[in-house]
Amino acid sequence: MKCVMCKRGETKPGVTSVLLTRDDFTFVMRDVPAEICDICGEDYINGNIAKELYHLAEKIKDQGTLLDVRKYQMNAEHICSSIS
Numbered sequence: 001m002k003c004v005m006c007k008r009g010e011t012k013p014g015v016t017s018v019l020l021t022r023d024d025f026t027f028v029m030r031d032v033p034a035e036i037c038d039i040c041g042e043d044y045i046n047g048n049i050a051k052e053l054y055h056l057a058e059k060i061k062d063q064g065t066l067l068d069v070r071k072y073q074m075n076a077e078h079i080c081s082s083i084s
């Protein structure tokens with residue numbers, strides 16, 4: 001699709017890192033599948049994946065963690081259940 005940020009680039013499937021912060025908690029997810037603009041590098045993450053990441057970040061934050069870095073796995077259900 002056409003990039004809405006620079007309006008010139010085309011997005012291509014790739015992976016990106018997502019950084020979420022809430023209060024003192026920082027959450028980083030690496031290798032998240034996304035559409036990446038070939039000119040400005042803007043990343044577009046699927047809405048369902050974004051929702052999963054927020055959900056997961058909330059869960060980890062509730063454990064009192066301040067920093068968590070992990071790699072995205074296609075089956076996010078698995079990630080969620082592994083830390084509950």
Ligand SMILES: [Zn+2]
Pocket residue numbers: 003004005006007008009037038039040041042
């Ligand atoms: Zn762009």
